[in-house]
Amino acid sequence: xxxxxxxxxxxxxxxxxxxxxxxxxxxxxxxxxxxxxxxxxxxxxxxxxxxxxxxxxxxxxxxxxxxxxxxxxxxxxxxxxxxxxxxxxxxxxxxxxxxxxxxxxxxxxxxxxxxxxxxxxxxxxxxxxxxxxxxxxxxxxxxxxxxxxxxxxxxxxxxxxxxxxxxxxxxxxxxxxxxxxxxxxxxxxxxxxxxxxxxxxxxxxxxxxxxxxxxxxxxxxxxxxxxxxxxxxxxxxxxxxxxxxxxxxxxxxxxxxxxxxxxxxxxxxxxxxxxxxxxxxxxxxxxxxxxxxxxxxxxxxxxxxxxxxxxxxxxxxxxxxxxxxxxxxxxx
Amino acid sequence: xxxxxxxxxxxxxxxxxxxxxxxxxxxxxxxxxxxxxxxxxxxxxxxxxxxxxxxxxxxxxxxxxxxxxxxxxxxxxxxxxxxxxxxxxxxxxxxxxxxxxxxxxxxxxxxxxxxxxxxxxxxxxxxxxxxxxxxxxxxxxxxxxxxxxxxxxxxxxxxxxxxxxxxxxxxxxxxxxxxxxxxxxxxxxxxxxxxxxxxxxxxxxxxxxxxxxxxxxxxxxxxxxxxxxxxxxxxxxxxxxxxxxxxxxxxxxxxxxxxxxxxxxxx
Numbered sequence: 028x029x030x031x032x033x034x035x036x037x038x039x040x041x042x043x044x045x046x047x048x049x050x051x052x053x054x055x056x057x058x059x060x061x062x063x064x065x066x067x068x069x070x071x072x073x074x075x076x077x078x079x080x081x082x083x084x085x086x087x088x089x090x091x092x093x094x095x096x097x098x099x100x101x102x103x104x105x106x107x108x109x110x111x112x113x114x115x116x117x118x119x120x121x122x123x124x125x126x127x128x129x130x131x132x133x134x135x136x137x138x139x140x141x142x143x144x145x146x147x148x149x150x151x152x153x154x155x156x157x158x159x160x161x162x163x164x165x166x167x168x169x170x171x172x173x174x175x176x177x178x179x180x181x182x183x184x185x186x187x188x189x190x191x192x193x194x195x196x197x198x199x200x201x202x203x204x205x206x207x208x209x210x211x212x213x214x215x216x217x218x219x220x221x222x223x224x225x226x227x228x229x230x231x232x233x234x235x236x237x238x239x240x241x242x243x244x245x246x247x248x249x250x251x252x253x254x255x256x257x258x259x260x261x262x263x264x265x266x267x268x269x270x271x272x273x274x275x276x277x278x279x280x281x282x283x284x285x286x287x288x289x290x291x292x293x294x295x296x297x298x299x300x301x302x303x304x305x306x307x308x309x310x311x312x313x314x315x316x317x318x319x320x321x322x323x324x325x326x327x328x329x330x331x332x333x334x335x336x337x338x339x340x341x342x343x344x345x346x347x348x349x350x351x352x353x354x355x356x357x358x359x
Numbered sequence: 360x361x362x363x364x365x366x367x368x369x370x371x372x373x374x375x376x377x378x379x380x381x382x383x384x385x386x387x388x389x390x391x392x393x394x395x396x397x398x399x400x401x402x403x404x405x406x407x408x409x410x411x412x413x414x415x416x417x418x419x420x421x422x423x424x425x426x427x428x429x430x431x432x433x434x435x436x437x438x439x440x441x442x443x444x445x446x447x448x449x450x451x452x453x454x455x456x457x458x459x460x461x462x463x464x465x466x467x468x469x470x471x472x473x474x475x476x477x478x479x480x481x482x483x484x485x486x487x488x489x490x491x492x493x494x495x496x497x498x499x500x501x502x503x504x505x506x507x508x509x510x511x512x513x514x515x516x517x518x519x520x521x522x523x524x525x526x527x528x529x530x531x532x533x534x535x536x537x538x539x540x541x542x543x544x545x546x547x548x549x550x551x552x553x554x555x556x557x558x559x560x561x562x563x564x565x566x567x568x569x570x571x572x573x574x575x576x577x578x579x580x581x582x583x584x585x586x587x588x589x590x591x592x593x594x595x596x597x598x599x600x601x602x603x604x605x606x607x608x609x610x611x612x613x614x615x616x617x618x619x620x621x622x623x624x625x626x
Binding site for chain 2: 099108109114123
């Protein structure tokens, strides 16, 4: 695969204020790349750098091999962008706004109509009379109405109802199926989990992890809740990859990482009333990066330098405790 | 792309031109309707105006008999209504596509399309220029149309010449407003500073007229180069004054275009 987006040491400071620091990542053609982080983490700064709206303080980024700052109009011919709170012009109708944006992108008039019908957007209403959700529909329509090979979406489902969010995910899937590339910035974790091939996690301006969603989930802890008929004998859950979180009489809450079979064998020897094993969603994973006890930004930055950066609980085989911080001795 | 940007500019200027144009036309026409009374009672008016301090007369551009069309025009329109109308249009247009649109989140969307920053701003500048021309035409049209209806006896030629300095005066303000919008990326700051600069220039112009030692202030004020009295009464344009306004406009717009391409766009 070839890289559509490449960032090398991409850095932005607003005066002395940190924007993003030394971002290194690549987005391959045809993939949906999620860019996760809370408000203020640097997601929007990254996108504005990629769009050529900001000049990098250091490093550079290319899209389809073109420098995003020096060759911005050329880059813009190959992408469609939509922001989280696009300030569409209230005096225009949705139809007028979409026609203008289509014309600016060299698309035919009315190209947006099928998509507007699919999202149940009334194009004849002045934008100032539309709800936030309906305004966001305009943004979604604008993003997907063309056939640019790259879509850059900055928290695109903000304000959308669940049905429309589902429709958005379908559009992303169709886009990927068509071989186009999507860069999706979000703090909507289930959305990223469902739609993205890979995820980059940004924290305090630094990229702390880039991984596939599956790997990100697989290498983190699972939660096991047991209700037993009788209190378990001492040492029942003494396993190197298991941590007892709480154990009160017959209720036991465990955390297990990696292979669950040894634990299941121990549980099989008990009389179990109920059991629930929860695979962590991206939110669980994500929150570990933002746990109050997490590593410092510099420690986390070091993590991203490796071939596959991982930050999270330490290896239980080494310490046997859950700790939200960089794995000591891991591939940082 | 250019056509789409131009359509957007026209669409967004439509209401501004319509309402400001109508107000300008009606106000100018209303003033023109009073002109015959002033012309017929010029002597009494002059006697009356002698009661006022020199600074007051200077502030309103009264430098002769109100029975003269040029003095009348300058007093009621050239040094009063037009600077306000031109400033409103210039600040609205000059601060809109860069500062206001960035603040509202629209500029990102437009600038992320293949149209270049410079072309997009250039379209806006052309729009600003045309708006000022249309409003200047509305100003003069109000005077001439109502002047005919009330038998004011205005000569259309000299009044139509006023369109030239009035338009260039508006362009100069628009150039300043556009440059400040690009420099600050804040509509509020750009509008506020532009207004403050205009007020300072106006004050300097007035002071220069009543204090000979400070006459130099007139040269650095846009108002010091906007004398519609001579244009109407003598039918003569001042190339030097026109050049000053055109120069300020082109400098402001030119630097704004250069700076807009180079600068960060962060609200």
